[in-house]
Amino acid sequence: MTNRERTYTISELSREFDVTTRTIRFYEDEGLIEPARDGQKRIYQRRDRVRLMLILRGKRIGLSLQEIRELFELYDAANDDEPQLQEFIRILGRREVQLQEQMKDIKEAMREISQLRRQCESWLKARKERPEA
């Protein structure tokens, strides 16, 4: 009994990663994790815990659950790391493009807001100088 690897309950993981148990079950429904069972109860192994970490990390950088699932599927199948890494690079590239587009949109919005604010201040000033206008 040297490898009775540590297991976790859904509530332990939800506390550790600050997500609800609902969220963890949701990821399972989405096919991102498949914990073992003890009757009805879900038993999470180290592997599942790592997956949860990866799911949350992926979410943090803006990856969709499908993209994360695709990477997991590749990882499960592939015997070679290369295809997974190449796909990961592609997904990250896509994300970078999205962020760059958002960056552009945000900058434009900032310009408009700034310009509009100046316009309003200008009107306010004019009103004080000649109230009738």
Added chain:
DNA sequence: ATTCTAACA
């Protein structure tokens, strides 16, 4: 006390 499924003001 915890977890599970299923459903939806």
Added chain:
DNA sequence: TGTTAGAA
């Protein structure tokens, strides 16, 4: 994803 009801 949240919330919640009812069962185990």
